[in-house]
Amino acid sequence: MRDVAIIGIGMTDFGELWADSLRDIFVMAALEAMGDAGVDHIDSMYVGSMTPGLFIGQEHLGSMLADYLGQAPVPATRVESACASGGLALRSGFFEVASGMSDIVLCGGVEKMTDVSGAQATYALATAADQDYEAFHGVTFPGLYAMIATAHMHKYGTKREDLAQVAVKNHANGLLNPHAQYRMKVTVDQVIGSVKVADPLNILDCSPITDGAAAVILCPADKVKQFTKKPAVKIAASAHATDTIALHQRKDITWLNSTAVAAAKAYEMAGVKPTDIDFAEVHDCFTIAEICVLEALGAVEKGKGGEATRSGFTARDGKFPVNTSGGLKSKGHPVGATGIAQIHEVVSQLRGEAGERQLGKAKRGLAQNMGGSGGSAVVHILEVL
Amino acid sequence: MVGIVGYGAYIPRYRIKVESIASVWGADAPSYKKGLMLREKSVPGPDQDTITIAVEAARNALRRSGVSPANIGAIYVGSESHPYAVKSTGTAVAEAIGAVPDCHCADLEFACKAGSEGMFLAYGLVKAGEVEYALGIGADTSQGAPGDALEYSAAAGGAAFIMGKTDVVASLDCQYSFMTDTPDFWRREYMHYPRHGGRFTGDMAYFKHVRGGVQGILKKAGATQKDFKYIVFHQPNGKFPVRMAKALGFTDDQVKTGLLVPTLGNTYSGASPLGLSAILDEAEPGDRILFCSFGSGAGSDAFIFTCTDKLPAVQGKAKHTRDYLDTNPFYLDYGTYTKFRRKIRKNVED
Numbered sequence: 001m002r003d004v005a006i007i008g009i010g011m012t013d014f015g016e017l018w019a020d021s022l023r024d025i026f027v028m029a030a031l032e033a034m035g036d037a038g039v040d041h042i043d044s045m046y047v048g049s050m051t052p053g054l055f056i057g058q059e060h061l062g063s064m065l066a067d068y069l070g071q072a073p074v075p076a077t078r079v080e081s082a083c084a085s086g087g088l089a090l091r092s093g094f095f096e097v098a099s100g101m102s103d104i105v106l107c108g109g110v111e112k113m114t115d116v117s118g119a120q121a122t123y124a125l126a127t128a129a130d131q132d133y134e135a136f137h138g139v140t141f142p143g144l145y146a147m148i149a150t151a152h153m154h155k156y157g158t159k160r161e162d163l164a165q166v167a168v169k170n171h172a173n174g175l176l177n178p179h180a181q182y183r184m185k186v187t188v189d190q191v192i193g194s195v196k197v198a199d200p201l202n203i204l205d206c207s208p209i210t211d212g213a214a215a216v217i218l219c220p221a222d223k224v225k226q227f228t229k230k231p232a233v234k235i236a237a238s239a240h241a242t243d244t245i246a247l248h249q250r251k252d253i254t255w256l257n258s259t260a261v262a263a264a265k266a267y268e269m270a271g272v273k274p275t276d277i278d279f280a281e282v283h284d285c286f287t288i289a290e291i292c293v294l295e296a297l298g299a300v301e302k303g304k305g306g307e308a309t310r311s312g313f314t315a316r317d318g319k320f321p322v323n324t325s326g327g328l329k330s331k332g333h334p335v336g337a338t339g340i341a342q343i344h345e346v347v348s349q350l351r352g353e354a355g356e357r358q359l360g361k362a363k364r365g366l367a368q369n370m371g372g373s374g375g376s377a378v379v380h381i382l383e384v385l
Numbered sequence: 386m387v388g389i390v391g392y393g394a395y396i397p398r399y400r401i402k403v404e405s406i407a408s409v410w411g412a413d414a415p416s417y418k419k420g421l422m423l424r425e426k427s428v429p430g431p432d433q434d435t436i437t438i439a440v441e442a443a444r445n446a447l448r449r450s451g452v453s454p455a456n457i458g459a460i461y462v463g464s465e466s467h468p469y470a471v472k473s474t475g476t477a478v479a480e481a482i483g484a485v486p487d488c489h490c491a492d493l494e495f496a497c498k499a500g501s502e503g504m505f506l507a508y509g510l511v512k513a514g515e516v517e518y519a520l521g522i523g524a525d526t527s528q529g530a531p532g533d534a535l536e537y538s539a540a541a542g543g544a545a546f547i548m549g550k551t552d553v554v555a556s557l558d559c560q561y562s563f564m565t566d567t568p569d570f571w572r573r574e575y576m577h578y579p580r581h582g583g584r585f586t587g588d589m590a591y592f593k594h595v596r597g598g599v600q601g602i603l604k605k606a607g608a609t610q611k612d613f614k615y616i617v618f619h620q621p622n623g624k625f626p627v628r629m630a631k632a633l634g635f636t637d638d639q640v641k642t643g644l645l646v647p648t649l650g651n652t653y654s655g656a657s658p659l660g661l662s663a664i665l666d667e668a669e670p671g672d673r674i675l676f677c678s679f680g681s682g683a684g685s686d687a688f689i690f691t692c693t694d695k696l697p698a699v700q701g702k703a704k705h706t707r708d709y710l711d712t713n714p715f716y717l718d719y720g721t722y723t724k725f726r727r728k729i730r731k732n733v734e735d
Contacts, residue, residue: 018589117583195416 001098005224005232005385008037008217009344014332015181017211022056022112023068029213029337030069030108037217038227043102045069045076046092048085048109049336054124056112065108082128083285085109086339087369087378090216091238097218108215109337121209125335128372130246142206142286144247144373146198149288152254153200155303158291160200162306164191166287167204167329169315174326176357179341181210181332191287205287210332214340216347221385231351236272236364237381239265245375254303258377259296259368266366266379267298274298277381278361279320279349281342283370284327290314293368294322297379316357324349324357339369339378346382387512388556388690390549391452391699393445394662395438395524396542396649396709399428401722403537409719410532417537422623426650427710428717429526429541431725435464436474438655439524440481442545445703446520447482449554450547454483457547458516460490461506463499463654464543465572465579466526467492478522489516496570497619498680499523500544500654505686507548508557518549525653530578531728538622540650544658544706554696555665555674559606559689563597570681581681587625590683595619595629598677598685606689610634613689614672617643617660619679621651642667649710661690663706670694 010032012025020028026047034040045066053059062076079089086109093107113121126135129144152158168188174180186204194204224232241261247253267273274297282297284290291305299320300308308314314322325331325345328338346365348354354362369378402425407414418424429438439462447454462474475490491506493499500523507519524543529535548557569590572579582590595618603609616639618626623646630640643660652659657678664674670692677687723729 016584016588018585114585195413 002100003221004094004097004218004235005221006216006235006343006347006382007219007224007228007230007232008033008039009347010036011179011214011341011344012212013179014210014212014334016114018114022052022058022110023065025112025211025213026065026108026110027068030106030215033106033215033217039104039217042071042074042104042106042217044074044096045071045106045108046079046089047076048079048087048089048339049111050080050082050085051124051127052112054127056115081376082371083283083335084339084369084371084376084378085336086214086341087367087380088240088339090340090343090380091240091378093218094235094238097220103219103223105218106215107218107340108213109340110213111334111336112211113209113334114211118209133246133248141373142198142201145286145288146201147247148253148292148373149200152288152291155254156306158306160192161188162291162310163200163205163287164188165309166284166290167191169309170284170323170327170329173316173324173357174330176355177326177331180326180330181208182330201286201288207285207328207333210334212332212334212337212341214337214344216340216343224385232385233347233350234383234385235380236383237266237269239263239269239379240377241265242376243374245372247373254292256292256296256370256374256377258374259293259370259379262377262379263297263368266381270381272364272381276364277366278364279324279359280322280366280368281325281345282322282327282368283338284323284329285333287329289370290322290327293370297366297368316359321359324354324359342367342369343380343382350382350384386553386556387508387548387550388553389546390518390552390554391446391450391547392544392662392665393442393449393703394542394544394659394706394709395441395445396659397427397429397433398713398715399430399717399725400425400714401428401717401719405719406537420624421537422627423538423647423650425648426538426540427542427652428722428725433541434468434526435466435524436468436477438526438541438543439474439478439522439545442522442524442543443478443482443520446545446547448703449699452518452547452549455487457484457518457520458488459507459510459519460484460488461493461503461520462522462524463493463495463503464523464525465494465496465499465653466528467494495684496681497621497653497656498678498684498686500658501678501686504546504548504658505560507546508560511548511550518547521546521548523654523658525655527651527653528578533578535579535581538651540652542649542652542659543655544662546658552695553693554699555690555692557688558691559602561598561602561605561687562684563594563601564684565594567683569683586681590681591619591621591625591679592629594683594685595677595679596633598687599633599675602675602687602689608689612673613639613675615639615642615664615668616675617657617664618677619657620644620646620660621656623647645706645710659706665696666700666705666707668692668696670696
C-alpha cells in the first residue's frame with residue numbers, strides 16, 4: 001500500500017448561499033483545491049453528500065459534478081454515511097491512491113440545505129436516524145442528543161455550563177475563520193438563555209443548517225514534488241467504524257463506540273497514542289457531542305469531557321485544541337461537506353496557513369467525522385510529510 | 386405640480402399581543418418580541434375587511450382634500466386580501482364614497498407593495514392629464530398561517546392618497562421602481578395562507594429591493610440622505626426597516642415618525658402607506674420625505690415628496706394615524722382572535 005498525501009485544499013464560505021446552486025459551490029471548492037494542488041485534471045473523484053435527493057431533488061451526483069467540473073468521463077462516486085459522508089469520501093479516495101489504482105483523486109463534500117424549509121430539512125436529516133424505531137416515533141436529532149446530554153449529566157455530573165462552554169469556545173474560534181457561517185462571540189449566559197430546542201439543549205447548543213462545499217486533492221506521497229512546492233501532508237491513518245444507528249440499542253448512550261473503535265484503529269495505523277495528537281477537528285453537531293467525542297477519542301477519561309472543556313483543555317491555547325475552525329457549531333454544518341471541511345482545517349494548521357487561529361504546535365492533527373447519533377464514525381490522522 | 390391633495394388612514398381598534406399568540410403555540414414570546422421588534426398587532430373586527438378599511442381611509446382622505454368624490458376619476462386599491470377572488474374591491478369603495486359611475490377602478494396585487502402601485506398609477510394619470518383626481522389605496526387584512534412566524538405580525542389597516550394638481554399638500558417630486566423575479570413569499574390560488582422562504586425573505590428579498598429602490602431614487606433625484614427630514618420603508622417587522630435605514634446611512638430620527646410596526650404589526654399593502662400618513666400628520670412645509678415600499682415577488686416603489694404650505698391646514702381635518710394606533714385599543718385573547726379572523730370551522734348556515 002502506498003503512502004498518500006494531500007496536496008490541495010479548497011472550500012466555499014459556509015452559510016446561506018442563496019445565489020449559488022449545489023453544482024456551483026462544489027465546483028468552486030473543487031477548482032480551488034485543484035488550483036492549490038497545481039493539477040489541471042484528476043483521475044477519479046469521490047463526493048460525500050448525505051441526501052441531495054431530499055434537499056434539492058438531485059441524485060446521480062457523481063456524474064453531474066464530474067461533468068460540471070469539466071472532468072467527465074473520469075469515474076465519479078457519491079459516498080453516503082449521513083453526516084460522515086465527507087470523511088468516508090476521503091477514505092474512499094485514500095484507498096484508490098494507496099492501492100495504486102489512481103494517482104490524482106479528488107475527494108469532496110457538498111450539501112445544499114437551505115433550499116427547503118426548516119421542517120423539510122429536519123425531515124431530511126432525520127432519515128439518518130432509525131426510521132422504524134426512532135424517526136417514526138417523532139424523535140429528531142436534537143431530541144436524541146438531548147437524551148445523551150441528560151444521561152451524561154446524570155451519570156458523570158456534567159454541568160449545563162460545560163455544554164455551553166463548548167459553544168463559547170467554538171464560536172471564539174469561528175470568529176477567526178473567514179469561511180465560518182456564524183462569526184460571533186457567545187457567552188455561557190447567552191447559550192443557557194437562548195431558545196429551548198430539546199431540553200437541556202438550546203438553539204446555541206446546536207449546529208446550524210448550512211450550504212457549503214469542500215474538496216481536497218490526493219496523490220501518492222512520493223509524487224508530491226511533481227505537483228506542488230507547498231508543505232505536503234500525509235494521511236497517516238484512515239479508520240471507519242459503525243454502531244447501532246438507533247440510540248436505545250446501545251448499552252451506554254453516553255459512549256460513542258464507533259468513534260472509540262475508529263480512533264483505536266487510527267492510532268494503531270499511525271503508530272501513535274492519543275497524547276501524540278497535537279490538535280483535533282471533531283464532530284460537534286451538538287455541544288454534548290464534542291464532550292462525548294473527547295472521551296471516545298481517549299483525549300480525556302470517560303465522563304471527563306465536560307470538566308476538560310471547562311478547564312480550557314480544548315481551547316485554542318489549551319493543551320489539546322479542538323475545533324480551531326469553529327467546528328460545526330460556528331463554522332456551519334453542510335452535512336456532506338463537513339468531513340472534508342474538517343480535513344481542510346487540519347491541513348491548513350499543519351501547513352501553517354490558518355491565519356489568526358494558527359496553532360503554535362501543529363505537526364499531527366486528527367479529524368473525527370460522525371454520522372447520525374454515532375451510527376458511523378470516520379477518523380483520520382494527518383501529519384506533516 | 387402633482388402630488389398628494391388629501392390623505393387618510395384607518396386602523397381597526399382590536400389588538401392581540403405576541404404573548405397571547407406564543408402561549409397557544411408553546412413558543413417563546415420574548416424571543417419573538419426581540420427577533421421581530423414587535424409587541425402586538427392590529428386585528429380586523431368580524432365585520433371589517435379590506436373594503437371597509439379602504440373606505441374608512443378614503444373618507445379621511447376626502448375630508449382632508451375637500452375634493453368632491455364625483456371628481457375622482459380613478460380608484461386603485463392595492464391589497465393581498467381582496468375580499469373577492471373575482472369581483473372588484475375598487476367599485477365597492479367607489480360606490481361607498483360616491484365616486485361612481487364616472488370612474489376607472491382597478492384592483493392591484495403585489496404582496497406588500499400593491500398600495501404604492503395604486504399611488505403611482507394615480508399620480509401618473511393625474512400628471513398625464515387623463516383625470517383631475519385619482520385615489521390610490523393600500524389596505525389589507527393580512528394573512529399568516531396559524532403558528533407560523535407571520536401570525537405574530539400579519540395585521541390590518543390601510544391608507545389612502547388622493548393625487549391631484551390643485552392645493553397639493555405634498556408634491557411627488559421623483560419616482561423610481563426596482564424589480565426582480567424573486568420568489569420569497571407567495572400564495573397560489575386555493576391556498577388559504579401564504580408561504581415564505583424563511584430567512585431568504587431578508588437579504589435576497591427585502592434588503593436587496595429596498596436598497597435598490599432607495600439607491601436608485603437618490604441617484605435619479607441627485608439627492609443624499611441628509612436631504613430628508615423623514616424616511617419610511619416597508620415595515621414587515623421592527624427589525625428590517627431599522628436595520629435597512631442604518632445600512633443606507635439614515636438616522637433613527639429620520640425613521641421613528643413613520644415606524645408604526647412595533648404596535649401595529651405588518652399591514653402588508655397598508656404598511657408603508659400608513660407610515661407615510663403618520664409622517665404627513667406631523668410634517669411641516671418644506672420637509673422632504675423619502676418613501677420606499679417592498680413587495681415580495683419582488684420589487685420596491687420609491688417616492689420623494691416635499692410638503693407644501695397647504696399641509697398644516699389639512700392635518701387636523703381627519704383623525705391622525707397615531708390616534709388610531711395609540712388610543713382605545715381593545716385586546717383580544719387568542720380564541721376571540723381566531724373567531725374574528727374566521728379561523729374556526731363552523732357549519733355553513735351559521
